[in-house]
């Protein structure tokens with residue numbers, strides 16, 4: 001099934017319909033999406049990392065969840081399939097897909113599906129309309145970056161298990177630049193846009209064309225990734241780098257996010273969750289830039305095509321470190337197509353062979 005999930009688009013599969021062997025599965029997915037090819041002309045991919053995504057869904061092996069969701073980022077230009085990051089946008093389609101495929105029974109006018117995100121081991125609950133015992137994703141909810149409206153898919157994340165500040169500090173200096181390394185579901189490096197000689201309000205294309213900026217972002221990402229315990233991240237899609245600037249439209253902060261080479265046209269869900277938590281950390285780089293509301297958990301993150309509203313609350317660990325509590329967000333999703341995909345035959349497989357450990361741009 002091809003679905004839009006939030007501001008991304010991807011192919012959703014039942015795990016049982018894909019090869020059990022990871023290498024064979026990744027090779028098939030590259031051929032399904034039409035990679036590697038900058039236009040993905042011979043497959044389902046949309047020639048951008050945000051439209052070259054796959055969700056693999058199965059009944060959960062965990063008693064805490066109804067379904068397991070494995071996210072796979074399929075490279076556009078590279079023959080790479082990566083399971084090293086999660087995707088909160090595609091997550092919005094997982095519950096509806098699970099009901100459509102009969103993995104979960106509808107529960108009345110609205111159905112809640114408990115999802116285990118296999119990439120991180122974290123849990124999420126997605127709630128969406130199921131009137132008359134079937135999924136109906138039509139509705140009046142609008143989200144920035146998507147034309148028109150659809151039904152709200154409400155996603156709630158309980159506190160994650162990992163450290164909010166992976167370096168143990170609110171601020172680090174890497175490659176001569178102050179950063180805050182934060183992980184509230186997506187490992188992210190926060191940097192003041194002004195420290196990289198941009199305003200932070202530029203169009204993504206303009207930022208992608210700024211080679212000096214891209215070099216700085218790359219260097220910061222490499223060093224911060226190692227500090228965050230992620231090792232050599234040169235071939236990984238995480239951490240992301242988010243440039244921060246003061247809000248211009250009544251939000252808490254303006255963002256431009258590198259994922260990690262292309263600049264996001266909006267912001268990821270878990271990316272937004274990490275920014276929301278990171279700008280509230282005392283002593284972080286967001287302190288002199290962001291204006292989080294004094295009260296309440298709801299934050300508006302501004303991005304290139306509008307804003308993402310996110311509810312995010314912080315607490316403290318026993319040793320006084322900041323810790324993410326509940327996070328919630330409203331997304332929409334839509335079934336675009338359901339049917340049979342005809343992958344490019346294996347004999348035309350380009351070299352090099354696919355790798356599950358790598359990343360894409």
Ligand code: NQM
Nearest residue numbers: 008087088089268269270271
């Ligand atoms: O952060 C893009 C997206 C994402 C990830 C990326 C996402 C998230 O917008 O939860 O959804 O950061 O690579 O799809």
